[in-house]
Amino acid sequence: MVFRLEYPNTVENLTADSTDLLKFSFKIENSERPHQAMVVFQSQDEFQDEIMVAASVRSSGKGRFELNFAKADRKFKYGTRKYSMTFLLGGFTIDEPFKYTLGEIEVQAPTVNPATRPSRVEYKSQPEIHHQFRPDQKLINKAISGAFTLLVLTPFAALFIIWSQLGIKFEPLKSLVRKPLDLVAAIVFFASLIGIEYVFYSYWTHVTLFPVLRYLSVLSLVAIVSGRSVLTLVQARRLQRTAGSAKKQS
Template structure:
């Protein structure tokens, strides 16, 4: 029992250390607001969860943001999300470049940044985000708020706001069913197509044609079974084609054709070989009679 408790304690400590190792360690977070000449207007060294209460920036100011990540794993993305505190809720994402040493930074010139900063004087919330593929929990830090003054000249024009509303209902019209030919006419032409075959069988009966291959097959049961299998597989293939034309989809047709084709190939090869053997035997018999 004591060993079991020790094992559980070790497992718990190992899992706790894994959770701690999988959290982001961000330090030395600095936020500097500088004038165009480089003079610092405000400087804040931030530590979670402290947030900047209020920053006021002119259009020509530069916001400098830097930090350091102490994890062995480097982040896939590190950025600050600016969200306007008005009805539009515009989001502006500014990505930071992170070096192999873990130090990251960006310089944001409001005059050259996203046009959304130039839609007028607005207040923005600043959220610092760090994420990577090997650490599940992202780092999120609310840095505070900043008010950016709109430009006095050449302000950006906000696009017209889209208003979504229900559109008129679309009524799709299908083509009417194709008219089929009259059943009597179709039956008449079917009879006309079958008439030559009836005439053929009638003439064969009058001429007294003997089906020697059929007689030879009946004398050998295995040859007869093979021939029936071969012609049956051919009839099955024709039936599959008919079914595909009328109601069956493609994939069942391919499966059936795959099976029937193998059966037709094997049985047909044997039937043709048997026919060739009988032909050679008849030729040899005729040659002996002539001699």
């Protein structure tokens, strides 16, 4: 069966079965050439199934469409149904796609191995989800925590006691007192170290990561500059002491 259509005419009383082949040729007489064409089949029942089949189109405006119902979409086999056929054309320079309703076609269900429509999915509200947060972690008793803190500080206390018994003298500190600039460098160096330790303590207790990185970048630079001066002074004093010992032995 052959039909010849001119826009906007439609085709009527068109039927097909599972063994038929539907062919459709067209020609676009327009300066704007389309780049994509398709035919949309929509079932005229409660399901409103849509089946899109691409059509080939050339730069000359000629194109063709071919549909083998035996190898077509499975939805065509869900019983005998009527479908509306809509021809769509689109392109890169076309703002609104061209739409042409070709008519209706009745596709009969196959007599052998008919397809079974899957059960219709019904969407409904589900029971409300109540999120439960994990309970807060139990902390160690303050008395136990304090006891272990004192236990950690015990070696430092023992170290200072042993130093006092041995009579250790901090002679480099005396030499620093004689030179104000070196004394300032030493104070800045030890203060920067204390500041770094305090930043670590703050990060452990209440400060977030990014402020900690900002503070550490400044304190580390101060510690490097002032520490270099202090270590240079200590090295010079050590070399001076070594030279004095060598003179006494000679």
